[in-house]
Amino acid sequence: MAQTLNYFIAGYAVILGLLSAYCLYLYLLSRKIKKTRASLQKEPHEFSGKE
Amino acid sequence: MSSRNKLLPLLSVLASLLLLFAFLRVLFFTPVEQTMGLVQKVFYFHMSAAWVGMLAFLAAAVFGLLYLSRRDMKWDTLTAASVEVGLLFTIICILSGMIWARPIWNTWWTWDPRLTTVTIMAFTYIAFILLRRGVDNPTRRARFSAVYAVIGFISVPLTFFSARLLRTIHPVVFGSGEADMNLNPQMLGTLFISLGAFTVLYAALLLHRSRLMAEQEALNQQLAADDSHYDWGE
Numbered sequence: 420m421a422q423t424l425n426y427f428i429a430g431y432a433v434i435l436g437l438l439s440a441y442c443l444y445l446y447l448l449s450r451k452i453k454k455t456r457a458s459l460q461k462e463p464h465e466f467s468g469k470e
Numbered sequence: 471m472s473s474r475n476k477l478l479p480l481l482s483v484l485a486s487l488l489l490l491f492a493f494l495r496v497l498f499f500t501p502v503e504q505t506m507g508l509v510q511k512v513f514y515f516h517m518s519a520a521w522v523g524m525l526a527f528l529a530a531a532v533f534g535l536l537y538l539s540r541r542d543m544k545w546d547t548l549t550a551a552s553v554e555v556g557l558l559f560t561i562i563c564i565l566s567g568m569i570w571a572r573p574i575w576n577t578w579w580t581w582d583p584r585l586t587t588v589t590i591m592a593f594t595y596i597a598f599i600l601l602r603r604g605v606d607n608p609t610r611r612a613r614f615s616a617v618y619a620v621i622g623f624i625s626v627p628l629t630f631f632s633a634r635l636l637r638t639i640h641p642v643v644f645g646s647g648e649a650d651m652n653l654n655p656q657m658l659g660t661l662f663i664s665l666g667a668f669t670v671l672y673a674a675l676l677l678h679r680s681r682l683m684a685e686q687e688a689l690n691q692q693l694a695a696d697d698s699h700y701d702w703g704e
Contacts, residue, residue, distance in 0.1 A: 420502070420504055420505070420507045421505065421506055421507040421509075421573060421574075422507060423506065423507040423508050423509035423510075423573045424507075424508050424509075426508075426509040426512070426569050426570065426572060426573050427507075427508035427509045427511055427512060429569050430509065430511075430512035430515075430516070430566045430569040430570060431493075431512065431515070433562070433565045433566055433569060434512075434515045434516075434519065434562050434565075434566050435493075437558065437561065437562050437565070438489075438558075438562070438671075441558050441675070442675075445675075445678050445679065445682060448682055448686075449682055452682065452685050452686060452689065455689055456685075456689060459689070459692065459693075
């Protein structure tokens with residue numbers, strides 16, 4: 420039997436790593452949206468770019 | 471709380487549990503293939519990622535058609551979200567396949583028909599995401615995305631049938647008429663559990679991503695109404 424343990428570990432590291440990275444990206448995006456929405460509700464002119 | 475908001479946490483928990491169950495089954499309850507050794511176990515998630523990638527592009531084409539017939543922006547959001555999630559799974563499939571190929575084919579990459587067509591498919595949808603970002607008008611962007619998702623879907627059957635119709639070194643698991651991969655019942659069980667886990671994960675990620683896209687769009691419109699545009703830094 421071929422000794423392929425390292426490739427097995429690398430394969431699952433890539434699969435689970437990419438899935439985790441995408442979930443983290445969605446979580447951070449969700450936080451950013453919540454923050455922006457909260458800021459807009461508090462100070463509607465802060466993001467308007469107008470004095 | 472709407473029914474969709476209730477469904478999302480449930481679906482996320484179910485996807486996580488199924489994925490964990492599938493992974494544990496791969497690790498501890500699936501026999502090691504005698505010739506290839508442990509690396510063959512990458513197959514279960516590799517094929518599941520390939521299946522979900524193609525399913526996502528099919529769903530994107532269907533959502534695109536629904537947008538074109540109903541002109542409802544929710545279908546546009548689902549089209550874009552499905553393409554993004556499908557691309558994630560396709561990239562996972564390509565990278566895990568390369569790692570599996572290295573010890574078995576003695577190369578990371580070869581321009582085999584299946585590998586070539588899956589690369590074309592991935593680039594087709596990378597172009598979708600890049601081009602979509604270049605269109606500012608939401609209605610034009612939605613129309614463009616819908617048409618692109620429908621036409622781009624041609625790359626999916628091309629990839630699916632490439633290993634069946636052309637001479638290739640890539641094995642065909644189902645429907646080849648030959649015993650390309652002799653999977654025993656335990657291996658088949660793990661494969662079907664992985665396919666199920668990835669399908670539920672796709673549904674959860676699709677709903678999460680489409681909800682975030684809709685929220686982003688609503689905020690952008692609110693900011694545009696203030697004669698400004700917020701850069702999301704994506």
